[in-house]
Structure formats: structure tokens, C-alpha cells
Amino acid sequence: MSSTRADLDPRDGPRRWGWVFAAIWMFYLLNPLEAGWSKRDTVAGWVAIVATVLFAAIYLGVFLLLRWRRAGTPFRITPSPALGVVAVAVEIALAVTICLAIGQAGTATAVYIAVLSMISLPSLWGWIVAAAVACTTYAATLLVDGWESDRGILFGTLVAALAIWGISQSISRNIEMLSVREENARLALEDERNRFARDLHDILGHSLTVITVKAELAQKLFDVDPTRARAEVTDLERLSRDALADVRRAVEGYRELTLPGELARARIALEAAEIEADLPNSTDEVPSSLRELFAWTIREGVTNVVRHSGARRCTVTLTASSAEIADDGRGALGAGVEGMPVGGHGLLGLRERAAAVGATVVTTTLNPGFSLKVVKA
Known part of the structure; x- marks a missing residue:
């Protein structure tokens, strides 16, 4: 028995491994973590370590929400925009804390915030936040004393946002196409049911009408013409068998009418009705x-x-x-x-x-x- 999308366990399929793919990219957070560890004898170092771990945990939590997202829903992690806003805001606050604690090494968080914005917020707001984070981070590398200019962070952040936006759009379009396909299949099934009901009505309506008329005629003839009455009863048996055969063929899906056959049936039905x-x-x-x-x-x-x-x-x-x-x-x-x-x-x-x-x-x-x-x- 096949299953519909509603029957699928959200933990099944490729989404089962979504958090693993996200975890692989945590590799780039090793830089701020290492920078914090190098200052572990200071409060700033431990602040950076704790903030980096929390940052990574929230980021992975977002992808775990994607994993538990109901099958067939758009590529967004949250049931309400407010939760997405909160997730992005907390990540930005943690990123700022990391940068204040350990310096430029904390700018590695910009790419993650851009990705998070694209999957947590509506597309327009996601792009606004991603662009703002990219430009602000790049400007900081130019303006903050002791930091080196880094065009790569600007390019990498925008490309990451573009990539995740493309993926989300593709998934959403595929979901829409699947929904349309399921709706078309449902309508086709409904049309087939209506066709079958219509054909069954036509078959039984005609056959039962003829059988009824001939049965009434046979009943009238029992006393006045037993021989013809027996002939009518014989016709009744044949007609009932033909009707049963028609219904069976309709159920099996290959019933075929013929024009000469219908003319012959019409002659029998009209004669029976006198x-x-x-x-x-x-x-x-x-x-x-x-x-x-x-x-x-x-x-x-x-x-x-x-x-x-x-x-x-x-x-x-x-x-x-x-x-x-x-x-x-x-x-x-x-x-x-x-x-x-x-x-x-x-x-x-x-x-x-x-x-x-x-x-x-x-x-x-x-x-x-x-x-x-x-x-x-």
C-alpha cells in the first residue's frame, strides 16, 4: 500500500540527515572557538567560547526544526514569523558578543546568520538581513582598528544567502508541483468515479426497465397465454444475465457498446412495452x-x-x-x-x-x- 505525504514520518528521507549537513559547516566556527580557547585565561576568552557554542547549538537547532517540519510545508522552519525573528536576533547578539570578545575571528559567524535569515524569515526580509549583515561585517573589517580588510567575508556571506535562497525556492516549487499533481490525481479519480456512476446508471436503468416491463407482461400472460408467458420468462432470464455481464464488464473497465447491439436491444424493449x-x-x-x-x-x-x-x-x-x-x-x-x-x-x-x-x-x-x-x- 502506498503512502501519501501526510502519512510520511518527517524523520524519514533526506531530511533525516539535514542536521548532519549543517553540522559539517560548523567547521568554520573552529576559528572563533580556537581564538577564545587561546584566551581561556581571561573572561573574554570564556565569553567567546560559551557564545560560540550557543551560536552553533541554535544554528543546529534550526535545522532540527527543519527535520521535524510537517511534510509538504514550505521551506521555512517556524510555524510563525516571530519565532524566526527571535532566532535570527539571538544569533546576531551572540555574533556581536563573540566579535567584541575575540575580535575579527568572530566575523566567521556572518555567513551562518545570512543562511539562518534566508530559512527563518520571508524572502524579502531574509535578503534585507543577509545584505545588512554582509555589509556591516565588511565595513567593520575596514573601520575597526586592528582588523584587516576582508572582501571575502562580503562575497561569502552574499553567496551563501543566494545558495540557500535558491535551494529553498526549489524545494518550495517542488512542493507546489507535488500539491498540484496530487490535486490533479484527486480530480481525475473523482471524474472516474462520476463516469463509473453514470455508466452504471445507464446500464442498470435500461436493463431494469426492460426487465420490469417484460415481467409485467409475463404476469398478464400467465392465465391467457402460458406459452408466450414462458417465453417472456425465458427472455427475462437472458436479459438479467446480460445486465449482470454488463455490470461486470463496467467494473472491470472494458465495457464496450455497439450500435447494432443497442438497436437490437431497443427493438426487444419496445416490443416488450407494446x-x-x-x-x-x-x-x-x-x-x-x-x-x-x-x-x-x-x-x-x-x-x-x-x-x-x-x-x-x-x-x-x-x-x-x-x-x-x-x-x-x-x-x-x-x-x-x-x-x-x-x-x-x-x-x-x-x-x-x-x-x-x-x-x-x-x-x-x-x-x-x-x-x-x-x-x-
Whole structure:
């Protein structure tokens, strides 16, 4: 069984090792730590040592927060901007303390602050803080007595900020793409469920209507014509088996309608309902691209005639670009705009199928009767 992103343990995958990668870069904090250790006989030396250790611990703590970040969330460590601001502010205060205690060796902390700003703050504020730290540190190397000019700290700090910004943007874009992909998959699954429900409705609606009509006819014939009644019961068994086979094929996903098959079913259904059927003798004129759509049209139209029309005659007309089912019954109830009835699931499903191949469903109330027509322009 596959897991979704919500099911993933945040400690799994590459993020498990995020703190290790961060720890590797702690190598550059050995300079201020060594400088502090060289002054361990002074208060300033121990202040530098303690401040450096705290600085490193907070920095690593940030990456541990990244590790525990909920899967699929943007590349930010904190649930609120305030916590990110606090983390950056504390690191800046510790960096200043280290520089005051041991001098220029403490400027190694500038790169870490820039990186921390980019992953703790919104992008704009991250860049502002990173640029301010880079420029301030470089200016200090020019202005503070005893310090040597160091363009490398300016370049290194800005490049580190740019690198981590690029990584964060890439991760965020990937998360957005994954979210879109999951949403598309969810919509595709929902569409497939709707399609299956629509097809199942069409299959059972037609088949059960025919079975019901033939069962009523058989019941009427038991006393007056037992032989024909037995024939109708035999048809009932065949129809029920066919319906079961259709449902199974629909579930298995390879059910295929045929236009001649639907005409044959229409003839049986209309005869069972004692409706005179005027059906075409050939389907050769209908192109392959429209045969399935016209088969659905006949199934839906004839089912509605048998169920609702009270008609005495039903005519099916096929051309190369249209299929029409017309009857002389009571007509449609609740017609909508431009002759489109409010309709049920069957007509809704037919409209969707027609739209998929650029065809149009047209319904017309006749005098008397009703016409359902699908036309490919």
C-alpha cells in the first residue's frame, strides 16, 4: 500500500540527515572557538567560547526544526514569523558578543546568520538581513582598528544567502508541483468515479426497465397465454444475465457498446412495452468516431420512451452526423432553456459524452410526442 505525504514520518528521507549537513559547516566556527580557547585565561576568552557554542547549538537547532517540519510545508522552519525573528536576533547578539570578545575571528559567524535569515524569515526580509549583515561585517573589517580588510567575508556571506535562497525556492516549487499533481490525481479519480456512476446508471436503468416491463407482461400472460408467458420468462432470464455481464464488464473497465447491439436491444424493449418500433436496418452510414455516442443516445432515448412516454410508436433515425429518437407520447415535462430539459442523470451523462466529441444534444417537444437528437456539426 502506498503512502501519501501526510502519512510520511518527517524523520524519514533526506531530511533525516539535514542536521548532519549543517553540522559539517560548523567547521568554520573552529576559528572563533580556537581564538577564545587561546584566551581561556581571561573572561573574554570564556565569553567567546560559551557564545560560540550557543551560536552553533541554535544554528543546529534550526535545522532540527527543519527535520521535524510537517511534510509538504514550505521551506521555512517556524510555524510563525516571530519565532524566526527571535532566532535570527539571538544569533546576531551572540555574533556581536563573540566579535567584541575575540575580535575579527568572530566575523566567521556572518555567513551562518545570512543562511539562518534566508530559512527563518520571508524572502524579502531574509535578503534585507543577509545584505545588512554582509555589509556591516565588511565595513567593520575596514573601520575597526586592528582588523584587516576582508572582501571575502562580503562575497561569502552574499553567496551563501543566494545558495540557500535558491535551494529553498526549489524545494518550495517542488512542493507546489507535488500539491498540484496530487490535486490533479484527486480530480481525475473523482471524474472516474462520476463516469463509473453514470455508466452504471445507464446500464442498470435500461436493463431494469426492460426487465420490469417484460415481467409485467409475463404476469398478464400467465392465465391467457402460458406459452408466450414462458417465453417472456425465458427472455427475462437472458436479459438479467446480460445486465449482470454488463455490470461486470463496467467494473472491470472494458465495457464496450455497439450500435447494432443497442438497436437490437431497443427493438426487444419496445416490443416488450407494446410500442411499435421503426428502426433502421443498417448502421453502415455512421462513422466509427460517432458509433459509441449514438449507441448511448439510442439506449438513453429508448429507455425514456419505455419508462415515461406512454407512446404507441417510436422512431429511431440514424445519419452520418446525427441520431434521433422520436415518439408520439405525452412529451417532456419541465423543459429548460432552448428546449433543453432539466432532465436526470441519463441526459446529463449523454450531454457530457456528446460534448467530448464536439456534438450537441437537442431535445424538442413535438405535437404529440418528444424528440431526443444528438448532432455532430
